[in-house]
Amino acid sequence: xxxxxxxxxxxxxxxxxxxxxxxxxxxxxxxxxxxxxxxxxxxxxxxxxxxxxxxxxxxxxxxxxxxxxxxxxxxxxxxxxxxxxxxxxxxxxxxxxxxxxxxxxxxxxxxxxxxxxxxxxxxxxxxxxxxxxxxxxxxxxxxxxxxxxxxxxxxxxxxxxxxxxxxxxxxxxxxxxxxxxxxxxxxxxxxxxxxxxxxxxxxxxxxxxxxxxxxxxxxxxxxxxxxxxxxxxxxxxxxxxxxxxxxxxxxxxxxxxxxxxxxxxxxxxxxxxxxxxxxxxxxxxxxxxxxxxxxxxxxxxxxxxxxxxxxxxxxxxxxxxxxxxxxxxxxxxxxxxxxxxxxxxxxxxxxxxxxxxxxxxxxxxxxxxxxxxxxxxxxxxxxxxxxxxxxxxxxxxxxxxxxxxxxxx
Amino acid sequence: xxxxxxxxxxxxxxxxxxxxxxxxxxxxxxxxxxxxxxxxxxxxxxxxxxxxxxxxxxxxxxxxxxxxxxxxxxxxxxxxxxxxxxxxxxxxxxxxxxxxxxxxxxxxxxxxxxxxxxxxxxxxxxxxxxxxxxxxxxxxxxxxxxxxxxxxxxxxxxxxxxxxxxxxxxxxxxxxxxxxxxxxxxxxxxxxxxxxxxxxxxxxxxxxxxxxxxxxxxxxxxxxxxxxxxxxxxxxxxxxxxxxxxxxxxxxxxxxxxxxxxxxxxxxxxxxxxxxxxxxxxxxxxxxxxxxxxxxxxxxxxxxxxxxxxxxxxxxxxxxxxxxxxxxxxxxxxxxxxxxxxxxxxxxxxxxxxxxxxxxxxxxxxxxxxxxxxxxxxxxxxxxxxxxxxxxxxxxxxxxxxxxxxxxx
Numbered sequence: 001x002x003x004x005x006x007x008x009x010x011x012x013x014x015x016x017x018x019x020x021x022x023x024x025x026x027x028x029x030x031x032x033x034x035x036x037x038x039x040x041x042x043x044x045x046x047x048x049x050x051x052x053x054x055x056x057x058x059x060x061x062x063x064x065x066x067x068x069x070x071x072x073x074x075x076x077x078x079x080x081x082x083x084x085x086x087x088x089x090x091x092x093x094x095x096x097x098x099x100x101x102x103x104x105x106x107x108x109x110x111x112x113x114x115x116x117x118x119x120x121x122x123x124x125x126x127x128x129x130x131x132x133x134x135x136x137x138x139x140x141x142x143x144x145x146x147x148x149x150x151x152x153x154x155x156x157x158x159x160x161x162x163x164x165x166x167x168x169x170x171x172x173x174x175x176x177x178x179x180x181x182x183x184x185x186x187x188x189x190x191x192x193x194x195x196x197x198x199x200x201x202x203x204x205x206x207x208x209x210x211x212x213x214x215x216x217x218x219x220x221x222x223x224x225x226x227x228x229x230x231x232x233x234x235x236x237x238x239x240x241x242x243x244x245x246x247x248x249x250x251x252x253x254x255x256x257x258x259x260x261x262x263x264x265x266x267x268x269x270x271x272x273x274x275x276x277x278x279x280x281x282x283x284x285x286x287x288x289x290x291x292x293x294x295x296x297x298x299x300x301x302x303x304x305x306x307x308x309x310x311x312x313x314x315x316x317x318x319x320x321x322x323x324x325x326x327x328x329x330x331x332x333x334x335x336x337x338x339x340x341x342x343x344x345x346x347x348x349x350x351x352x353x354x355x356x357x358x359x360x361x362x363x364x365x366x367x368x369x370x371x372x373x374x375x376x377x378x379x380x381x382x383x384x385x386x387x388x389x390x391x392x393x394x395x396x397x398x399x400x401x402x403x404x405x406x407x408x409x
Numbered sequence: 410x411x412x413x414x415x416x417x418x419x420x421x422x423x424x425x426x427x428x429x430x431x432x433x434x435x436x437x438x439x440x441x442x443x444x445x446x447x448x449x450x451x452x453x454x455x456x457x458x459x460x461x462x463x464x465x466x467x468x469x470x471x472x473x474x475x476x477x478x479x480x481x482x483x484x485x486x487x488x489x490x491x492x493x494x495x496x497x498x499x500x501x502x503x504x505x506x507x508x509x510x511x512x513x514x515x516x517x518x519x520x521x522x523x524x525x526x527x528x529x530x531x532x533x534x535x536x537x538x539x540x541x542x543x544x545x546x547x548x549x550x551x552x553x554x555x556x557x558x559x560x561x562x563x564x565x566x567x568x569x570x571x572x573x574x575x576x577x578x579x580x581x582x583x584x585x586x587x588x589x590x591x592x593x594x595x596x597x598x599x600x601x602x603x604x605x606x607x608x609x610x611x612x613x614x615x616x617x618x619x620x621x622x623x624x625x626x627x628x629x630x631x632x633x634x635x636x637x638x639x640x641x642x643x644x645x646x647x648x649x650x651x652x653x654x655x656x657x658x659x660x661x662x663x664x665x666x667x668x669x670x671x672x673x674x675x676x677x678x679x680x681x682x683x684x685x686x687x688x689x690x691x692x693x694x695x696x697x698x699x700x701x702x703x704x705x706x707x708x709x710x711x712x713x714x715x716x717x718x719x720x721x722x723x724x725x726x727x728x729x730x731x732x733x734x735x736x737x738x739x740x741x742x743x744x745x746x747x748x749x750x751x752x753x754x755x756x757x758x759x760x761x762x763x764x765x766x767x768x769x770x771x772x773x774x775x776x777x778x779x780x781x782x783x784x785x786x787x788x789x790x791x792x793x794x795x796x797x798x799x800x801x802x803x804x805x806x807x808x809x810x811x812x813x814x815x816x817x818x
Contacts, residue, residue, distance in 0.1 A: 002607050061652055063449055
């Protein structure tokens with residue numbers, strides 16, 4: 001049997017999926033598992049989008065243009081204009097989710113061995129796309145102590161080498177929920193400008209900002225217009241993760257043409273997902289207001305609740321629908337597995353994403369977990385109580401090392 | 410502005426898209442362009458698939474499992490069983506089109522610089538995926554004179570080096586329409602076994618075999634069960650190119666697990682496309698019989714017609730819906746552009762795909778074009794007459810070199 005590739009060997013497994021068999025076993029034992037581990041919202045997709053699918057009048061389910069339907073791109077440009085992002089339909093490539101947009105960006109901009117700076121903790125799959133494209137990820141540590149503020153200019157400078165070719169940010173942040181301020185983005189702008197780097201800005205959580213926090217797009221940073229690629233997706237905006245529709249947006253014509261060659265090779269983004277996404281552009285404003293109010297309420301219950309648990313620290317995020325919490329445990333991977341394998345509180349337990357998967361150096365996130373508030377408020381309340389009881393019950397004094405060994409087997 | 414990547418620079422543009430502006434200009438002049446250039450069938454998608462979309466009952470358009478819906482994979486395994494291919498649902502990863510299946514295969518099996526032998530002419534986008542994965546394509550010439558028969562064992566052996574790690578075939582073939590015989594596949598089997606290579610078998614045209622030709626899957630070749638990856642797609646089978654649903658199928662557990670890591674990184678294949686594809690599994694037999702009869706009739710009109718034109722040679726293909734024809738012209742790229750720019754026959758002209766894009770060495774396909782018979786019979790008849798008139802009118806005696814220079818700008 002021929003051997004598999006080096007890329008294939010170093011490709012990380014999903015940090016969450018490792019826990020899935022334990023969650024399934026818990027459910028078989030009759031325990032209700034509260035899923036705070038995933039980014040799949042429970043919010044309904046907009047009616048207009050679902051109706052467009054129900055009314056589909058397309059006898060041949062054809063390819064679209066490789067850049068996506070022109071009508072959809074036109075509508076998207078109008079959507080961006082409403083968010084003060086000035087782009088034309090010809091600066092947009094509709095992609096198969098934000099994932100593909102990021103892959104096109106990395107493939108188009110980076111040669112193997114080129115370095116990409118990413119503030120960590122960061123979305124685990126960034127590693128996977130970097131490995132696919134042969135890109136070297138250079139993590140730049142941000143800290144839970146100051147709510148995962150973007151590191152200072154000097155910290156960026158300290159990580160820049162002759163191979164540095166870009167920076168990737170997620171704003172609002174997954175897993176941190178951080179929304180970068182004008183000051184933080186100004187730091188970033190200076191570094192990008194000074195070193196003439198690409199800036200990939202994953203802004204898929206744009207709509208999810210709370211307490212009057214204003215989202216500032218990287219597309220609006222002065223003097224680096226040709227350096228920026230906006231990575232976008234309808235997955236979270238309209239709770240349509242399954243549509244697999246995203247966007248690669250850039251004002252850099254050469255980069256656009258390059259990415260289009262990758263887009264042509266895979267022929268077209270999904271037609272049905274585009275039909276739903278185009279219709280979703282007409283989603284009424286009150287949908288977003290309601291969704292926002294709901295998430296804000298959930299965030300408050302979860303984060304305020306977490307901070308009432310002894311020794312748990314969780315900065316209040318102002319965006320997305322995640323938070324990162326520091327727990328009084330030696331190893332959050334072991335703890336998360338223990339929750340599923342050995343614990344229950346009044347018939348419940350909870351599943352969280354160990355934060356180790358969001359750090360390039362897993363040790364840094366060893367005490368941390370990511371929680372997604374994609375459950376209704378009552379369940380979140382239950383989750384907080386479950387975690388409180390679990391941390392009381394967790395046998396922290398017995399040999400953690402043995403547990404770790406067993407868990408990692 | 411930072412520079413784009415080497416990959417991005419060498420990535421080929423679509424050979425067909427270059428002609429698109431000329432086709433659009435022709436249409437603006439009131440000329441009807443007969444599109445024989447694309448693989449987008451005009452055949453209706455199955456009613457059962459469209460109905461499943463119309464009846465969609467899914468308030469949240471969620472991600473599916475990264476390997477695809479379990480119910481769909483179960484159904485797919487039954488579909489394969491009916492085609493005498495024995496696989497389980499756990500040997501299938503549902504992908505975003507055949508394109509993604511091929512990308513996963515290359516990423517999982519090949520390190521940069523590893524060599525992949527592909528009989529040429531071959532589907533142009535194979536080059537694009539190879540560039541994305543850093544794979545070196547080693548073309549192995551097949552010839553129009555013997556209907557693009559798979560080269561002899563000795564020809565494969567002559568191309569094998571210490572870096573050779575796999576062979577990619579397309580069977581039935583795009584662009585050739587060739588369906589490999591048992592003898593041809595036995596040659597291939599021996600080479601794969603002897604050198605322990607991966608064999609990627611793109612069998613997306615499985616259903617399109619004519620005149621009683623029996624398709625033999627690479628999955629059924631003895632002794633190389635763990636070497637084979639089946640690349641599949643619903644695009645052509647059900648005329649659902651826009652669904653973007655394909656499959657990566659292998660009995661090699663290690664390879665499956667590796668490809669799953671790439672699949673997890675992109676989260677999930679399109680949910681709506683999977684709904685349509687799962688429903689399409691119940692497409693009644695008479696749909697395929699009618700489609701097959703239709704294509705067979707079209708093929709006869711086109712290929713028999715082409716062979717009545719002086720100096721045109723077109724082997725009769727036994728599968729897919731393409732044929733490759735050798736034309737009495739110096740440069741098919743120039744001729745195809747001329748057809749759109751300067752020619753018309755009773756208000757019509759035709760658009761074909763120059764075959765240069767299907768060869769690693771474009772010179773080899775310089776006199777050849779690929780024609781897709783995805784138009785109704787009357788239009789195909791018209792296309793033949795159009796081509797006959799065009800070849801009579803084509804100013805072959807005037808300076809071709811000048812035209813080539815102009816066209817290549």
